[in-house]
Amino acid sequence: MKKYEIGLIGLSVMGQNLALNIARNHSIAVYNRTESKTRAFMKDKVKNQDLKAAYELEDFVASLEKPRKIMLMIKAGKPVDLVIDSLLPYLEAGDIIIDGGNSHFDDTNRRLNNLKEKDIRYLGVGISGGEYGALHGPSIMPGGNEEAYAEVSEIMEDAAARTEKGACVSYLGPNSAGHYVKMVHNGIEYGIMEVLAEIYDYMRKVLQLKPEEMGDIFAEWNQEFDSYLVEITAKIMKKDDPKTGRKLIDLILDKAKHKGTGKWSVQSALDLGTAIPTINAGVNARLMSAIKSERVENAAQFADDTRAVVSKDEMLPVLKSALYFASVIAYTEGFKLLKTASEEYNYQLNYKEIARIWEDGCIIRSGLLEPIQAAFADDMQLKTLITAHQFKAQLNAAAEEIEKIITTAAQSGLPLTAVHSALDYFNSLKSEELPANLIQAQRDFFGAHTYQRRDEDGIFHTEWE
Ligand SMILES: NC(=O)c1ccc[n+]([C@@H]2O[C@H](COP(=O)([O-])OP(=O)(O)OC[C@H]3O[C@@H](n4cnc5c(N)ncnc54)[C@H](OP(=O)(O)O)[C@@H]3O)[C@@H](O)[C@H]2O)c1
Numbered sequence: 001m002k003k004y005e006i007g008l009i010g011l012s013v014m015g016q017n018l019a020l021n022i023a024r025n026h027s028i029a030v031y032n033r034t035e036s037k038t039r040a041f042m043k044d045k046v047k048n049q050d051l052k053a054a055y056e057l058e059d060f061v062a063s064l065e066k067p068r069k070i071m072l073m074i075k076a077g078k079p080v081d082l083v084i085d086s087l088l089p090y091l092e093a094g095d096i097i098i099d100g101g102n103s104h105f106d107d108t109n110r111r112l113n114n115l116k117e118k119d120i121r122y123l124g125v126g127i128s129g130g131e132y133g134a135l136h137g138p139s140i141m142p143g144g145n146e147e148a149y150a151e152v153s154e155i156m157e158d159a160a161a162r163t164e165k166g167a168c169v170s171y172l173g174p175n176s177a178g179h180y181v182k183m184v185h186n187g188i189e190y191g192i193m194e195v196l197a198e199i200y201d202y203m204r205k206v207l208q209l210k211p212e213e214m215g216d217i218f219a220e221w222n223q224e225f226d227s228y229l230v231e232i233t234a235k236i237m238k239k240d241d242p243k244t245g246r247k248l249i250d251l252i253l254d255k256a257k258h259k260g261t262g263k264w265s266v267q268s269a270l271d272l273g274t275a276i277p278t279i280n281a282g283v284n285a286r287l288m289s290a291i292k293s294e295r296v297e298n299a300a301q302f303a304d305d306t307r308a309v310v311s312k313d314e315m316l317p318v319l320k321s322a323l324y325f326a327s328v329i330a331y332t333e334g335f336k337l338l339k340t341a342s343e344e345y346n347y348q349l350n351y352k353e354i355a356r357i358w359e360d361g362c363i364i365r366s367g368l369l370e371p372i373q374a375a376f377a378d379d380m381q382l383k384t385l386i387t388a389h390q391f392k393a394q395l396n397a398a399a400e401e402i403e404k405i406i407t408t409a410a411q412s413g414l415p416l417t418a419v420h421s422a423l424d425y426f427n428s429l430k431s432e433e434l435p436a437n438l439i440q441a442q443r444d445f446f447g448a449h450t451y452q453r454r455d456e457d458g459i460f461h462t463e464w465e
Pocket of ligand 1: 013032073076
């Protein structure tokens with residue numbers, strides 16, 4: 001019986017497209033819990049590829065070369081455990097399970113350790129780029145058993161997106177390093193998406209621009225930004241609704257959903273004691289958007305059409321600066337979180353390499369990743385991107401301008417959480433003096449929590465009254 005190089009379980013959007021991608025260069029067997037989905041895939045999508053469908057798990061495993069390499073592209077959470085359990089009776093020592101879904105990094109650590117006891121090697125692999133990326137080349141973020149990675153690296157490199165610097169995949173580190181980096185990638189994505197949403201909101205409500213016009217502006221800006229998220233925002237603004245002929249963006253309900261990776265980034269950052277306010281703003285803004293009916297009720301009580309009067313010609317360059325500034329800060333927060341996590345979990349992350357594999361095949365690909373790589377090439381131990389010469393002067397200049405949109409947004413009753421958070425993050429990070437002396441005094445006042453002094457070593461407590 002012919003043996004296939006790799007097997008893939010899970011034929012939903014991502015799995016189908018990744019299987020077709022892998023099949024361009026390697027033989028692959030596929031399996032899905034619901035048989036009808038496999039049959040439809042084989043009938044509608046598979047043409048002459050070296051791709052075999054299996055309808056029983058045992059046959060699926062038996063059709064693979066040893067050591068077996070099995071990629072899971074299934075719903076994150078409990079299903080991954082269930083599928084691993086159902087595979088185990090058919091696996092042998094040395095076989096490799098690759099979880100390509102958005103699993104929580106704690107789950108990946110647990111699975112990796114459990115499977116190590118059974119001599120099954122495990123890789124937690126973040127895959128970005130959505131449906132298009134999965135088919136045409138995603139950014140792939142693998143972590144886990146390094147020796148196992150060496151055995152699948154050729155398949156990963158052939159499937160990944162490619163720039164002139166190489167394939168957008170790189171072994172990132174032990175244990176859950178891959179899934180952690182993917183989670184932070186998604187966190188940065190939440191931050192930049194919200195920044196774009198706020199700039200759009202300012203354009204439509206304060207500058208009173210129409211979607212078509214905003215589409216032109218985002219497209220023009222993107223000649224400089226070279227950012228996937230700016231590019232799709234420009235295209236979204238231009239899209240007509242076939243039913244009504246109106247712009248589709250005006251017809252989409254303002255209630256954002258989320259699947260959890262942004263929230264996990266914030267939870268992990270809090271656990272590690274690192275602030276990521278711009279990313280957090282992205283998560284919070286989605287939560288605020290979700291309570292639409294409550295917002296509608298409240299709006300009726302606070303009806304206010306005050307709008308700051310500003311010059312479009314004056315404000316558009318400021319909005320562009322805000323987009324640059326807050327995007328850089330979202331990456332800055334993300335890399336800071338990666339650095340903290342790498343030290344805490346011993347991931348030994350290479351930040352320059354992470355920025356390189358994000359240059360294509362992923363949602364946060366943008367022209368900013370080039371200077372980020374340069375900054376880490378200059379100093380791999382860089383504490384924060386804001387001090388890198390690639391960003392320092394530009395951030396400072398943009399920060400001075402942004403004040404104009406923050407005040408005029410506030411005058412117009414417009415929330416600008418992510419842009420504001422980015423500015424606060426920058427201002428905090430470059431402040432020699434923060435008012436935490438008062439916080440310490442208050443803590444000591446009501447809870448005898450003690451404090452340190454500037455003029456003397458030691459721990460102090462005062463009887464305040
Ligand atoms: N969609 C994206 O743009 C995107 C981007 C990056 C990463 N991801 C991640 O990639 C993974 C796959 O995403 P997706 O959107 O293609 O699919 P999904 O909707 O997250 O998951 C559906 C797949 O999981 C299988 N599944 C669910 N519960 C199962 C169970 N108890 N036992 C066996 N199989 C089970 C389904 O099989 P049945 O057909 O039998 O129900 C189906 O193949 C997820 O972890 C997702 O978070 C998605």
